[in-house]
């Protein structure tokens with residue numbers, strides 16, 4: 722049995738998308754009696770819901786999952802990635818090890834379209850946050866992938882992460898092994914050079930599978 726999954730702790734209301742109505746397949750049926758039946762819309766699978774928040778992503782409550790976009794080269798060199806590196810040095814070491822030891826940027830790179838889920842691993846006063854790395858571009862800087870490639874990688878990477886979270890929560894009964902909520906920055910939108918609305922389209926198109934979290938908060942300081 723999966724552990725009960727608490728609701729995200731953010732008090733702001735989140736809106737669940739209503740399934741879009743789809744044409745009734747029976748409506749094309751020539752039978753007169755069928756045509757007079759009330760139209761029933763076929764239930765559509767729920768998709769990921771994003772809500773926008775202004776403020777500091779790092780102020781999240783304990784056990785929140787913080788998501789950012791990463792390259793596969795083992796560098797959190799600039800932008801929000803550098804802020805992650807400074808705040809969560811042990812998580813950075815895990816990310817580097819994943820890219821440089823478990824994989825090899827030249828011979829066996831981390832696949833783009835995948836993720837790395839890092840459970841809380843810092844000591845001292847550092848907040849107990851999970852970190853989700855979405856490998857949306859192989860390289861960074863001038864060698865980063867083109868926007869269309871980054872967008873193609875974003876959906877599978879996010880799906881991989883939502884599945885990782887589900888599997889992780891299924892596998893443990895212990896206190897604190899549950900992700901309490903999801904916060905992400907406007908991934909891909911600055912150094913990776915992808916207009917934010919294009920990433921939103923991809924994320925909001927993700928069909929939420931059984932056991933996945935269906936809501937993510939987007940945090941921005943702008």
Ligand SMILES: Nc1ncnc2c1ncn2[C@@H]1O[C@H](COP(=O)(O)OP(=O)(O)OC[C@H]2O[C@H](OP(=O)(O)O)[C@H](O)[C@@H]2O)[C@@H](O)[C@H]1O
Nearest residue numbers: 790792798799800801802804861907908909910911912913
């Ligand atoms: N301190 C801070 N606090 C809060 N929000 C902050 C912030 N700093 C920036 N933001 C916002 O966070 C969003 C994403 O902007 P970013 O440029 O960071 O990420 P991205 O996803 O476009 O690109 C990823 C690659 O950028 C990096 O740098 P390197 O290429 O390695 O040098 C990585 O390593 C990756 O490879 C934008 O809304 C920024 O306003």
